[in-house]
Amino acid sequence: MKARYQYRFYPTDQQQQSLARLFGCVRVVWNDALAFCKQSVSEAFASTRSTKLPGYKKLSAMLTQAKKTDERKWLSDVSSVPLQQSLRYLDVAYKNFFNSLKGKRKGKKVGVPRFKKKTNSQSAEFTKAGFSIKDGVIYIAKIGTIKPIWSRELPSEPSSATVIKDCANRYFVSFVVEVEPNITIAKNQSIGIDLGVKTFAVMSNGEKSLSPDYSRHDRKIRKLQKKLARQQKDSKRRNKNRLRIAKHHNQIADTRKDFLHKLSTKVVSENQTIVLEDLNVSGMVKNPKLARVISLQGWREFRLLCEAKSEKFSRDFRVINRWEPTSQTCSCCGFRWGKIDLSIRLILCLSCNTEQERDENASRNIEMVGMGHRHDLKRTGSDCKTVSAASYCELSRITDVERR
Known part of the structure; x- marks a missing residue:
């Protein structure tokens, strides 16, 4: 399985300028490609009612041509690896967006890619061709050598490195590594x-x-x-x-x-x-x-x-399931007393005469439901023949408010 290890580092003044130039180039490449994709989608939808996107190969060819123009020739001053990675991530972002619209992607709905801002967090990813690690020092292409604070050792050789600058002007370097599952005996x-x-x-x-x-x-x-x-x-x-x-x-x-x-x-x-x-x-x-x-x-x-x-x-x-009545059921006998106010923290179950703390009772019910152990609610409810179910729901709310 893959894991991410992140370390903080402190660049020099010259490296801060180089990193600012790199982040700016990555941001411009992303925004230019996103603007072209939006225009291509709108034109394709107006003519053929389709949403065909320009792929990564076409975007990469456009980047190569843009470097030859006077407006974007300064893109050649930084490493080409993070610029290409930015185009790859844009392609993946659009695929996730359309798969989410069609229902092919599980989980929460994914929004359309948005333009990047200068004031937000900045990042640039390097593959193996753009960085190297030797004797605790990291060399990044066209940035120089940085020495992060190694709070822990890397378990294996990283496959990629991402340089990050957050909104508070802190710098981090993040690695993606392969880790082995740790098989231990639980208590x-x-x-x-x-x-x-x-x-x-x-x-x-x-x-x-x-x-x-x-x-x-x-x-x-x-x-x-x-x-x-x-x-x-x-x-x-x-x-x-x-x-x-x-x-x-x-x-x-x-x-x-x-x-x-x-x-x-x-x-x-x-x-x-x-x-x-x-x-x-x-x-x-x-x-x-x-x-x-x-x-x-x-x-x-x-x-x-x-x-x-x-x-x-x-x-x-x-x-x-979120609809399980974990806070409405006694974890000892399984009697269900119904909904109670959040201010009530102690509950006296009149079926088994057990005083339950609200959250502890809910945690025990969560464990039982998750492990497949459930109380027989019908049998427990029929044990009391002298009081109706409605009266039980009211009487089970007897609490000690002072002991909250």
Whole structure:
């Protein structure tokens, strides 16, 4: 399986100028090719009602001809490898877009490719012909030698290297390498995880993982964004303020990424089967009171990390249906008490007289459903003959609000 290893490096002033020239050329090649594709698609659709795109070969020939003109002759000052890679990625982006429209591509709908901006994150990819690694030093064609901070060793020889500059003017080099699955024996057979806001993860074995506090940086971002909206566009003070906002965003993203990586590694390495719930995050963020807090958590990113690391550690990763009543059912006896308010954290089940903590009960139900173990709800509901089902739903909401 393939993995990506990323390292930070600090270029010299001359290398920063060379990288800025490289990123600009990659951006211009992408935008010129995208404009040509949009024009070709519109003309083809107007004449023949078809959406035939110019392929990579035609775009590459256009790039060769553009270098011979006076307007684009400066494209020859940088390496041709990232320029060709930019055209390949544009071709793949259009194929994914049309396959998504036709239903041939699984997953979320893919949007149409968009033009690149100078203020966004910049990147340039080099294949094996454009870079080399020797004695901890990386040589990049027409850029020079850079020495990244090797926080960990590369497991194998990389097949490509990508130079990245983020919105806060930080530089990274990223490698794609081939890694072997790590087969280890897990301590536990299975685990169910219920994701939340304040307590990020409540596990079926009783462990809890609190979410990092992003409030300080989030308040500063909101304050700086109000100031940014009042400043003149393309002014020096506005650009300076934009960099300050980007740095706060990066601090939040780095904190979240570090937390999610550590938690996912711990969960996957200790358990053979990991069970999560398919959350409707897009529907949850429509709540104006919880949208900003939910967006900061990174539930989807945690699921992707667990899924990827499960493949690496030869684990079984499962996701249950979002409509499973995991927070409405007693994990001990299987009695279903129905929907309850989010402010209620403790529930007393009148069927088995067990006091359940809301999130712990949900995590145990997630584990049981994921492992294929379900309670017989019809049998459990028929055990009580003196009270109707409607009364049971009301009585099962007895909680201790003070002990929340």
